[in-house]
Amino acid sequence: MYLHVQRLINEIVPDEPDPAAANALQEGLGGQFGEMRTMMQYLFQSMNFRGSAGKPYRDLLQGIGTEEISHVELIGTTISRLLDGSPRYNGKKTDPLDTPGAGGDIPLALALDQGNIHHYLVAAQGALPVDSAGNPWSGSYVYNSGNLVLDLLYNLMLESTGRLQKCRIYEMTDNKTARSTISYLIVRDQAHENAYAKALETLGVDWGKLLPIPKTNAEKFPEVKKLVDRGLQSKQYTFDLTGASEAGKIFRGMSPSKDGTELDASEQAPAGVPITIADERFEEFAPGLDPELLALIQATADIEMAEVQPVYAPVAPSDKG
Template identity: 35%
Template sequence: MFKHVKDMEYTVHVDRPDPRFANLLLEQFGGPHGELKAAMQYMSQSLGCNDPKIRDLLQDIAAEEMSHLEMVGEAIAMLLGPTDKVAKDFPAIHMALLSGGPLLTNSMGIPWTGSYIESTGDIYADLSSDSTAELRAKLIYERLLQQTDDAGVKDMVRFLLSREESHNFSFMQAIGTLQGKGVDKDFRDSQFSKKYMNMSTGEGDFRGPWNQGNGIQYEENPNEKYGGPAKYGKDRGADASGEVAPGYTDHNRNNPQYSQPNPSQGKPQSPTTMH
């Protein structure tokens, strides 16, 4: 259940109209990293989430993102100023002509779309996506901050930027409680989930926690070791534990040297066979 609380989360104040900046601010109203995208994404994810703790987190932040959409929209309307009569070179002419207020587009006029929403049903994957979304939104606000001298607008943008940091922190902490769950689990050929493939030649190879320690095996020349016909292990069979699904077979189109046995005939398949 939703309620209309007439007090805004943060009181928006604009010193003077600035249609140019109003158009830039549309990026956070109807853009791919904006407030509507965040609200819809977190709400959609929550509806498919069976973990009551994560569901509560997603819906709390989704509700706040709607309040941020209200703030950004209010600021855009105030920055536009009167639109009953505007000059030919009005910097936000599309808003003046169509609505006199914010449109669900980004700053380039591209309409908002549901394809912005990322919802997989896997808690670990979704929260990782959400954390990244907050960082992208923070980056946009940091750049917007450089494009206005309006003290009231800058204060609002700083508030929103700080809330993006807070949401990112919450998502990161929640991810920390899900280690080994969802897509964070080892999958199928687990010996390769801890290998770092050095695909570079020449000087300048660097080592760090991304390719050493934590059980990681560093492969200096993976093409020499694993290239050619696949030979790292026998196929487990369609109903084996850890298999993708019954009847699954590897494609051979990307490796013409590899001939995969046909379980039904016991004969190698032709390298040119397409599955």
């Protein structure tokens, strides 16, 4: 089972709204090589895993798949922040006029000529499970052959291609909100490249000589360099409350990226950063709560929260005990 910590896995830096950048990021969310794909692919591979002797590989897949859930949350939230631009968006400080949605302009006029109109028409200025061309995410993207070597090879290719696309998206925008998330995902994709390459090495497949793919020298991106200097490309988290993960048996030793770092799987999860809920969007009728209904919701929430005990249930005894 999974637990949700109400923190984002990485900070989203504030900047001006940018619908075009939001649409580019949709590729990294719902595209063929996006975060929804990696999340589903690794979780299905871990759920369908066979062979108790291969538990460390199953645990590695499960840990990375769980991290990808947080990446979906991060990139989806980033897209929402980039779209949150009407009617209170006042433009850049250098703009001669407050635009759009100010000075009498139509609140959602920007939806007609920037980014993806469905962000405003369907999603109320939020992310969608689609790619940058508006094509819906498809479960047919998920590869789960049941053969460990084939799955690991495919996963390495998936992380490498996803990282390549994120490097391209980085070059498409100078928006700080977009780049803060893109940079983090570039570095974590490299960590996952390292994980799958190391797993393949333990099975006699020497893919490490090819890494990192792409050879972009992504450290030329200043936001990426800060994360690489922290060694984030060489860490992998277990997201395991019980301490039963054996992924550290694989994710160890020198990094396949040949950057002089050692792989580290000793951390359960990153600290993360606080999550904030976005403001209401009155022009989108979202959430559309009148004062009386809000008061009722708050009263109900106060009663229910008073009854919540923030503890975990006791672990059920094993049937084999």
